[in-house]
Amino acid sequence: MSRLSFASFPVLTVQVGSVALGVSLLLSGCQGGSSPSSAPTETGSTTAAPTPDTSSPGSPAVTSGTTAPSGVYKPADAKGKAQNVPVPVMPELAKENTKEGLEAFIRYWYAQLSYVDETGDMSSWLPLISRDCRLCVRLQESGEDGYSNGRWLVGGKISVPVVEVQWGADSVKAVKVQVIQDQIDYFNPDGSVGRTRSEASNDAFALFASFAEGQWIVVDLAVIA
Template structure:
């Protein structure tokens, strides 16, 4: 099976399960001026005199922060722009039931980030190298985020995550996820569509996870009922 075929198949399922799943400085100056030229200019931030002669403080200007570029999802005209880097919730940093559920949902945001950008950095940080099935989707995602090509849609939303939070003898937990995936398409550099696939509203995965060195790692992700 070619990498192109592999990613095409992933668009109709959550990716892993389809195979087994981001100043201004103001300066002022005061002049010494000729006494006959009028009152001396007051520097920004320096005391100024009121009508009664008392000194009053002049507030300094506050630097204006640059606006964050707006996120624009991929569409038929081009790839996604200014995709926000997923942020791990604080809850997902703890080895608790709530932490595991939060992590499972977060994992899919890193998967979506890879789809939209071709950047596997966030996903790799939370996925163990032993996840062979996870690695199978990498070539296809990289292919369709290179040479002017892009992926639109096909993003996965984790509507729910459920776990008994029972640790196995090998130190692993299981969590099942209820998913929804939008319709997607693979676009060539000339904007033509290689393949389009309708969305799926009811999908379910099972994730095997370990808490290693103070963080969760997805060991494997597989499709329930496949």
């Protein structure tokens, strides 16, 4: 899959407050090259592997890190859910109100989305979003649907090869993010197909975050058209 070129994307192509719901995204299963529309879509998933920063040749490598639960990690397959999934750990850098801190936070944020997909556990991800972020709420709803009635997800590994932070004086910081996600399959407890497959994707996103009460919060998210 070809990598997107971010040089030609103005970060404010999508303004704060606008949400593109006509594309399959992250937990909703990003579908590459889609145009925004007002209708939400069903899809979704990711994995918990942290991704190093490759946004520029001189950038330091930043990962979220994980803690391993007892037992051997087993990814989900057609026969059952993932087991003993490594838990993403927020790096200390991600707690800083700096450009580097925001980048580390974003990579952790996507690692948490991966963990949600593999486990259905949103307890660490939900505190990282504003309820005013409509697309974030859609991601929550899609994640919950992915595990409804005993259903689970297979595949959907996500990587974030490019993160470009637009650091300025405004309290809300704008970031351009490239998100690549593998194919996702859905299964019911009886082994039947639980939902239509989500194809692999490669998309550009505008993410907006603010720092309050000692932590970063995602306040809006949208596809860059």
